[in-house]
Amino acid sequence: MAGNLTSVPRKTWQTLSSIKTGVILLIMVVIISAAGTVILQRPVTEADEMQRAYSPQVLRTLDGLGLTDIFHAWWFVALLVMVSLSIVAASIQRFPNSWRYYSRPYKSPDETFRKALATQARIVIKDEDSGLAAAEHVFQRAGLKPERMVRESSFSVFGERNRISELAVYIVHASLLLIFLGGIVDALYGWRGYVAIARGEQSSQLELHNGTIRTLPFAVRCDAVGQDNYADGTPKKWWSNLAVLEDGRVVMRKEIVVNDPLVYHGVRFYQSSFGNTGKVDKIMFTVGPANGPGETREIALAPDETLTLDADTTVRIAEFIPDYVVRDGQVYTRSTQVGDPAVHLVVESKKSGKAVNFWIPPIPGFEQNASSPYKFQATDLQMVHFTGLQVSHEPGQWAVWAGVIVMGLGLGIVFYLVHMRFWAVPVRDAQGRLVLWVGGTANKNKDVFEQRFRKLVQDIESEVKVQSQSCAAAHATSLAGD
Amino acid sequence: MARARVEQQPAATGMTLVVMVGLGVAFLLFMAFLNVVKSGNLLNESNLLYAALIFYAGAGTLYLGFGITGIPSYVRFASLSTWAGVLANTGAIAHRWYEAGHPPFASIYEMLLSFVWTLAVLTLIAEKKYGVKVIGTVTMPLAIVGVVLMQLLRTEVHPLVPALQSTWLHVHVTLAMLAYAACALSFALAMMFLIQDKVRTETFLAATSLFGIATYAGVLTRFEKWGGLSVAAWNPEEKSEVFLAKGVRLFVVIPDLGWLMLLVLAAIATPLFLYLIWRKTGNENSIDIANRAVFVSILLQVLALVFFLLRARDGRYGSLDAEGLFPTSLAASPFILSGLVGGIFVSLLYLLLLWRREDLERMLPSAEELDRITYKTISIAFPLLTLMIAAGAYWANRTWGSYWSWDPKETWAAITWLVYAGYLHMRITRGWRGRRAAYFAILGFAVVMFTFFGVTYLLPGLHAYA
Numbered sequence: 001m002a003g004n005l006t007s008v009p010r011k012t013w014q015t016l017s018s019i020k021t022g023v024i025l026l027i028m029v030v031i032i033s034a035a036g037t038v039i040l041q042r043p044v045t046e047a048d049e050m051q052r053a054y055s056p057q058v059l060r061t062l063d064g065l066g067l068t069d070i071f072h073a074w075w076f077v078a079l080l081v082m083v084s085l086s087i088v089a090a091s092i093q094r095f096p097n098s099w100r101y102y103s104r105p106y107k108s109p110d111e112t113f114r115k116a117l118a119t120q121a122r123i124v125i126k127d128e129d130s131g132l133a134a135a136e137h138v139f140q141r142a143g144l145k146p147e148r149m150v151r152e153s154s155f156s157v158f159g160e161r162n163r164i165s166e167l168a169v170y171i172v173h174a175s176l177l178l179i180f181l182g183g184i185v186d187a188l189y190g191w192r193g194y195v196a197i198a199r200g201e202q203s204s205q206l207e208l209h210n211g212t213i214r215t216l217p218f219a220v221r222c223d224a225v226g227q228d229n230y231a232d233g234t235p236k237k238w239w240s241n242l243a244v245l246e247d248g249r250v251v252m253r254k255e256i257v258v259n260d261p262l263v264y265h266g267v268r269f270y271q272s273s274f275g276n277t278g279k280v281d282k283i284m285f286t287v288g289p290a291n292g293p294g295e296t297r298e299i300a301l302a303p304d305e306t307l308t309l310d311a312d313t314t315v316r317i318a319e320f321i322p323d324y325v326v327r328d329g330q331v332y333t334r335s336t337q338v339g340d341p342a343v344h345l346v347v348e349s350k351k352s353g354k355a356v357n358f359w360i361p362p363i364p365g366f367e368q369n370a371s372s373p374y375k376f377q378a379t380d381l382q383m384v385h386f387t388g389l390q391v392s393h394e395p396g397q398w399a400v401w402a403g404v405i406v407m408g409l410g411l412g413i414v415f416y417l418v419h420m421r422f423w424a425v426p427v428r429d430a431q432g433r434l435v436l437w438v439g440g441t442a443n444k445n446k447d448v449f450e451q452r453f454r455k456l457v458q459d460i461e462s463e464v465k466v467q468s469q470s471c472a473a474a475h476a477t478s479l480a481g482d
Numbered sequence: 483m484a485r486a487r488v489e490q491q492p493a494a495t496g497m498t499l500v501v502m503v504g505l506g507v508a509f510l511l512f513m514a515f516l517n518v519v520k521s522g523n524l525l526n527e528s529n530l531l532y533a534a535l536i537f538y539a540g541a542g543t544l545y546l547g548f549g550i551t552g553i554p555s556y557v558r559f560a561s562l563s564t565w566a567g568v569l570a571n572t573g574a575i576a577h578r579w580y581e582a583g584h585p586p587f588a589s590i591y592e593m594l595l596s597f598v599w600t601l602a603v604l605t606l607i608a609e610k611k612y613g614v615k616v617i618g619t620v621t622m623p624l625a626i627v628g629v630v631l632m633q634l635l636r637t638e639v640h641p642l643v644p645a646l647q648s649t650w651l652h653v654h655v656t657l658a659m660l661a662y663a664a665c666a667l668s669f670a671l672a673m674m675f676l677i678q679d680k681v682r683t684e685t686f687l688a689a690t691s692l693f694g695i696a697t698y699a700g701v702l703t704r705f706e707k708w709g710g711l712s713v714a715a716w717n718p719e720e721k722s723e724v725f726l727a728k729g730v731r732l733f734v735v736i737p738d739l740g741w742l743m744l745l746v747l748a749a750i751a752t753p754l755f756l757y758l759i760w761r762k763t764g765n766e767n768s769i770d771i772a773n774r775a776v777f778v779s780i781l782l783q784v785l786a787l788v789f790f791l792l793r794a795r796d797g798r799y800g801s802l803d804a805e806g807l808f809p810t811s812l813a814a815s816p817f818i819l820s821g822l823v824g825g826i827f828v829s830l831l832y833l834l835l836l837w838r839r840e841d842l843e844r845m846l847p848s849a850e851e852l853d854r855i856t857y858k859t860i861s862i863a864f865p866l867l868t869l870m871i872a873a874g875a876y877w878a879n880r881t882w883g884s885y886w887s888w889d890p891k892e893t894w895a896a897i898t899w900l901v902y903a904g905y906l907h908m909r910i911t912r913g914w915r916g917r918r919a920a921y922f923a924i925l926g927f928a929v930v931m932f933t934f935f936g937v938t939y940l941l942p943g944l945h946a947y948a
Contacts, residue, residue: 019911026904030897037890037937044889071888183886192884259650259880270883392883400885404872411868415861447854 017089025083032079036070077187084180091173102166107158108149109423109439119450120439121457126468128426131436132157134463135424138456144422156425165419165443171410178403185396192393197222198277198386202245206391219245220262220269223253225387227274238274240387266393273388278336279303280320283343284380287315290373298379312350313373318357319344326363341381347372419443422456436460500544500559507540507563527581530574531595535629537567538602542626545618549834549842557615564602564618567625571599585652591632593655598628600663608667612855616845619834620670623827630823631816650877657870662930664863665902669927671856672920678849679917683836684769687776688757690832694750694779697821701743704818706802710735711743713794713818715801716811723814726803734799734808739789746786749779750825773836780829787822817935853916856923857909864902871895894933901926 015021039062040053050059050068059068066073106113114120125131132148135157139146144159193206193214202221206214225240237257244252244264254262262269280303287309288296299315301307306316323339325332331342344366345358359367360378369375422440429435438457442449511533544560547553575595578586586592605621608614676686704712712733715724724732756772759765794815798807812819835842846852874895879885886892905922908914914922 019907023904023907026900030900033888033893034897036888037893041888044887259877261880261883268883270881272882390883394879394883394885397879397885401876404875408865408869408872411865415865 013089013093016086017093019090022083022086022090025079025086029079029083032070032076035067039067039070041071042069080180080183084177087173087177091170095170098166098170102163105158105160105163105421107147107423108151108154108156109425114425114427114437114439117439117441119441119453120437121453122429122435122437123457123461123464125426125434125436125464127434128155130467131426131434131464132424134460134467135436135438138459138463139422139424141459142456144420154425156423158421158423160419160421162413162417162419165413165417168410168413168417172407172414175403175407175410178406179400182396182399182401182403185399186394190392190394190396193391194272194388195220195391196273196386196388198279198384199223199225199281200384216267217246218251218264220389221245221250222387225274225385238271238387240271240274240389242269242387242389266395268392268394270390270392271387272390274385275388276338276383276385278322278338279384280317281382281384283317283320283378283382286377286379288375290375309347309374313347314350315345315347315358315374315376317343318346324363326365329365331363331366338381338383343378345376347374349373415444418445418449420449420452422453424460436464500555503540503543503547503559503563507536510536527574527577530570530577531629531632534567534570534574534598535626537563537570538598538622538625538629541567541618542622545616545622546834549616549619549838549845551841557609557618560618560622561606561609564606564622568599568602568606571595571602575599585656593659594628594632596656596659597663598625598632600659601625601628601666604663604667608855613847614671614674614852614855616674616842617667617670620673620831621666624666627820627823627827631820650873650880654870654873654877657866657873661863661866661870662934664859664866665927665930668856668859668863668923671852671859672923672927674846675849675852675856675920676917677835677839677842678846678852679920681917683839684757684760686832686835687753687769687772690776690828691750691752691754691757693828694783694825695747695754697825698743698747698750701818701821702740702747704733705740705743706735708737709739709741709744710737711739712736712802713810714814715799715808716814718809718811724808732801732804732808734801734810736793736797736799736810739793742786742789746779746782749775749782752779776829776832776836780826780833783822783826783829787826790818790822820935849916853919856920860902860905860923860926864899864906867895867899867902871899891933891937894929894937898926898929898933901929 040050042050045053054062062068066075070076109117123131125134132155136146136148139157139159142159144161146157146159149156149158191208191214193208195203195206197203197220199222202219204216204219206216208214221243223241223243226238227235228237228239230236239255239257241253241255242262243250244262252262252264256262256269256271258271261271282300282302284298284300286296287299288294299307301315301317303317303320306314308314319342321331321333321342321344322336323334324342325334325340342363343360345360347356347358348354356372357366357368358372358376359369360376362369420440420442422438425437425439427435427437438460440449440453440456541560541563544556544563548556548560575586578592578595582592586595601621602625605618605625608617701711706712712735715732715734716722717724726732752775753772756768756775760768760772791812794810794812796809798809800807847855871892874892875885878887901922905914905919905926908922909919
């Protein structure tokens with residue numbers, strides 16, 4: 001078919017479809033990806049870690065050669081595309097032959113074929129018909145679907161099983177291409193990002209891994225989030241209750257945990273982290289009158305909430321300092337993490353308009369705790385937690401999973417289904433006796449096949465014997481009847 | 483077939499070894515039993531594992547005895563001992579599973595538990611079904627190394643971190659263990675093929691030397707200035723390595739051990755050097771000397787192992803990255819330990835080959851048969867590898883939202899897959915048989931070992947859990 005093409009495309013085609021090219025390409029993939037596991041890679045490794053690991057000069061060279069992000073470099077992708085093309089070309093090159101073999105099985109073996117065949121046997125028979133019938137019977141029992149072949153001058157029997165095995169290798173190659181296709185689709189149209197949503201809030205904007213912001217056509221709200229621990233304090237489970245909102249309406253709700261994401265319109269939300277925002281949700285206090293006995297009670301205060309304690313007195317949180325330190329007559333916070341927390345409460349009297357600063361703990365110079373009509377004790381602190389969500393969109397993954405399943409099936413057929421063919425032809429041997437020539441081949445697992453063949457020949461032999469006996473018996477009865 | 487030939491030998495009165503091994507096993511079990519009676523708990527995991535170790539060791543000795551003497555009754559008793567070991571091992575796995583509430587695949591300890599079990603079962607299958615009787619001489623020592631490593635690694639049931647609570651993970655790891663065990667078997671078969679294929683003993687000498695050089699070169703990547711060897715520090719209370727930051731281990735330097743390792747490296751490299759001289763000059767003397775050098779190198783290797791065991795077990799050592807002295811432990815350096823043990827074991831196998839090659843050749847199946855069984859093992863391993871990668875990808879997709887992120891373990895799994903794919907293509911389309919195929923199978927297993935140990939140890943990545 002390539003005969004009338006000019007030599008350049010033909011040469012290209014031949015090179016591309018040769019096993020040698022395929023193997024060279026695969027070796028290149030192996031070497032390059034091995035290099036990619038040894039050299040630190042950019043998107044995964046932080047920039048400062050890269051700088052610590054390599055000297056500036058080496059780093060510049062590596063960056064210049066594209067060796068710090070091998071798996072996303074255009075030339076690596078190009079290499080994978082070349083591998084795919086090579087697989088396609090090699091398959092196309094070899095497929096017509098296999099297809100001929102598959103679609104037009106060789107059913108009537110001629111003399112040269114019979115001579116050359118490695119696995120064969122001869123069984124002495126009385127006449128063609130009974131021999132062929134015996135073979136047919138045994139083939140049938142072995143699940144070989146025998147066919148009686150009729151030529152001008154000869155009859156023979158052909159049986160086979162698992163012919164599909166001849167094409168299985170194309171199934172495997174096709175599945176590999178399907179997986180590549182899925183990967184390419186995801187590389188082009190897929191994205192991954194991250195969003196952190198504080199409890200009670202919603203968001204439709206994600207930060208993608210390349211740093212850009214993506215806005216989704218819907219929003220996700222975090223209704224609750226938490227962490228369950230084992231008895232020894234190590235985390236057992238992170239969970240969040242998510243709600244998907246479209247035009248302000250909730251269209252979906254789900255509690256997600258680490259191995260169980262929320263999926264909406266092909267966008268998947270994975271639980272990836274959990275933490276607190278450094279903001280206070282609520283602080284719990286025990287309150288009691290400052291002087292004299294009186295009932296103490298529990299109250300909970302949110303940062304922007306004013307609580308009425310009695311007809312005259314109210315209290316609110318003026319400040320929450322997560323990790324306080326006093327310096328130069330000022331109260332500062334060392335960090336946003338809760339370390340040494342301090343709360344500044346303001347207790348106000350409506351009548352007198354007097355406001356008292358109540359500090360827990362009492363910081364000298366700031367607290368006026370003694371003049372407050374109520375005493376407060378902080379008992380508990382609830383922070384606002386956020387849920388960290390990995391978000392990904394992988395439209396090609398279905399091709400990948402389909403490819404994986406097809407590949408599993410294909411490999412199963414390639415390795416474990418043996419294409420076996422058997423022929424039975426009545427011929428005259430060198431001594432002029434009438435014999436049934438039986439031959440067989442298998443495309444793999446030849447040693448097991450040999451045993452199977454011998455068993456089959458034995459079966460035909462005994463079948464021939466039974467037939468001739470019953471034939472003789474029938475003959476005898478017919479004689480007696482005369 | 484092999485057996486019939488063996489039985490033609492003059493009837494050997496080789497019960498001595500069987501009796502000795504039997505007595506040894508009984509004695510060790512009895513001692514263990516006395517201890518157990520004191521503590522009151524008979525059938526727990528560590529006792530079962532200990533019993534498995536004893537039985538595997540007995541089996542290993544008997545297989546080795548069979549390898550050397552060719553007395554068939556050894557194999558019978560070796561199989562029996564292996565069966566007993568598998569039973570105890572199964573019990574240990576079941577106990578672990580029951581205690582932890584999840585199949586035992588979460589940590590490297592649990593994976594070793596499963597790996598050793600698979601290896602022992604495959605040994606029995608190879609022996610019963612394919613008649614490869616001496617395979618136990620290769621696989622049983624591997625199993626023993628595995629169990630010894632397990633004794634050193636942490637054994638408490640650790641609760642699973644959230645990312646690991648998935649059925650798919652168990653599927654992934656089970657498939658990995660099965661695939662790797664099949665690869666190990668194909669490697670052993672390929673080696674036996676090379677023996678039957680009349681590869682010269684001198685070539686095995688060079689290979690042994692090369693393996694030793696690679697092992698000790700690997701160990702010596704930890705060589706520090708002034709002859710120390712840096713090993714991970716160990717926190718005995720928490721039974722874990724000491725971390726400076728997330729994923730950054732603290733290393734301490736054991737002084738002088740580096741020099742010893744360097745000396746062993748030189749001793750191990752000597753046979754290769756002499757082999758090269760022999761290739762060049764054809765002087766048979768140098769091979770004689772090389773064989774003696776192997777013997778010397780074994781002694782030195784044992785010395786290095788003993789020193790390493792002693793130094794790593796007690797004492798506190800300084801670190802280059804932090805102030806103060808820190809303890810270390812054998813459990814902190816499982817890979818160095820297995821490297822040292824593996825080196826000794828490979829050298830011993832070479833001596834076995836050197837002294838008993840004719841017996842080995844008589845006892846092994848024919849070269850063609852070994853070639854065929856190697857291929858069959860790989861045709862089992864390859865689909866398992868494929869499914870293992872697929873299950874891992876599916877799990878990663880459920881956990882991190884990405885089925886393939888090119889982390890080192892993934893990439894090396896893919897490389898392993900490609901190497902075996904190359905083997906299959908060469909065999910099927912190019913008709914590669916025999917020696918070239920065997921070398922390919924050996925290469926494949928080397929890559930498997932690197933993926934399993936090397937990547938975890940040398941390259942960073944997401945697979946930090948193992």
